[in-house]
Amino acid sequence: MKLEQLEITFRHIALVAVTFLGFLACREPFDPEIPQTISSVLVVEGYLDTEGLESELKISRTVPLNSSTSSSLVVGARVTVFSENGTAYSLTEGEPGIYLFSQNIPENATYRILIELRGGERFESLPIRPIVTPDILDAGFVKDENRVEVYVNTKGNETADDFLWTFEETWIYRPRIRTAYIYDSTIRNVRNRTEAERISLCFKSEQNPGILLETSSRFQDQVVFRKTITEIPTGNERIQERYSILISQKAIDADAVKFWETLKRNTEDIGSIFSPLPSQITGNIRSLDNPATPVVGQISMGVIKQKRIYINLSDVSPWGYRDPQFNNCVIGEDLVLIPAYQAVFGSGGVLPGRELMEGTTIIGYFPVDRRCADCTLYASPIVPDFWEND
Incomplete structure (x- = not known):
């Protein structure tokens, strides 16, 4: 840590x-x-x-x-x-x-x-x-025009006066363009992706690099109020959809x-x-x-005491996230017809992005670069065990 x-x-x-x-x-x-x-x-x-x-x-x-x-x-x-x-x-x-x-x-x-x-x-x-760490009384966040501040409140006692905090962050990571299609070389055709083949929903995780300390006896009744754990700048990718932070509070001598x-x-x-x-x-x-x-x-x-909170994009909007690595990501305008599927999609570098239909029949797909549509290039597709949706 x-x-x-x-x-x-x-x-x-x-x-x-x-x-x-x-x-x-x-x-x-x-x-x-x-x-x-x-x-x-x-x-x-x-x-x-x-x-x-x-x-x-x-x-x-x-x-x-x-x-x-x-x-x-x-x-x-x-x-x-x-x-x-x-x-x-x-x-x-x-x-x-x-x-x-x-x-x-x-x-x-x-x-x-x-x-x-x-x-x-x-x-x-x-x-x-060992020191028995007091409970985290509360954890939350506040937003201003420049950032979101994540904080904790706690209360020390005669045996636990000094605290060290660490935290782990996890957030949903999305590609710029989402596609539900995959070219299957075994049938030489495009089909819907299975759940295991999903590339539009991923997760990133990081442990904090800082040293967060506080002495509760500096405050009235040893109450540490709104200790800043981390700050997330407005527009940061961590709250592009849903963000979670696990805060660990540790009493130290x-x-x-x-x-x-x-x-x-x-x-x-x-x-x-x-x-x-x-x-x-x-x-x-x-x-x-x-x-x-x-x-x-x-x-x-x-004894380590922990608290997990979630922050949704809707909680902090407007946010203005835009990932520069997806600049110039667009769905191609040249339709790929069935005879060209293998040549265009076979290598995996280009994916079928959006279908074109005549009546109820798909006659081809507009292409998209994999770097624009595959979040597994940048993050993990595995849903964390602790993850909770709204």
Whole structure:
């Protein structure tokens, strides 16, 4: 969820250090060697839910500045949660580098997380005491002429004062031109698409990249009112038809707050040589075998509270969405007759867009480029399990 910030931070730190040293070197050729320990830092992040909601721990390593990727996922690790009474709970690896936890465990105990890498290296968290997160009192949205603001209201208490929010967005994605037809080479004719062949309704999903923090004791009665979760600019594709956001609220302790605040300042302070160094962005993970081994990350535990809301286009109209990648998308004017179906539609790059009828008989189809009519080129045709229609 936040590893992108961690990875960007370390690449930024190394780049700034190299740039600064380059200035000191004046005009002399400068070809610095960055120590491998700096370019390959273990990064661990996760919030493990203690009431059985599937949650995840992500483990990766930073990569050299000249790498084409921002991180290298760590696969094949063995991750175990140990209770203070010795009970062990194993995480299972789902996608590469993502370790899943779905156990209902007591919140009144203390835990530690042990990570054992394939090569034998061992890392352990400091003791963690889960926090029971208060409910999200309300989630909603407001619109002005420039944007839609999604917000939450919540209330802290004596054990849950600091909050971290994350969110996942999903929305309907449509192509510019919709067609219900497909050319079937087995019958050498055009027919109606089946439900499984549908290309006019797709879904896009994204996880948030930001760090959203708040301390409830800053407010009267610890009520956090209308905390902005995200803003959607007017005309953005996310509300071209129907949009959903799942907001996760997580109570965190003071040490976790310091970690995320430091990381947030660093990622927002691009360009400063006074940004925190790797040794200053540590977290609660340590190497068991060599204290000098660099490792960065924060693992928290507690009860995650969630709220999902939907926003329809009709709720925010006028919206004015228009996707520039569909510019010049029109249905062709040259009718494709039956003898030409194979030649025109056979490759799949051009689709039958709209029929032409004489009486009750279809005599041909007007063509449309696939890029204009097939949403599966840009999104998933699979309806999410949680999706609800109006």
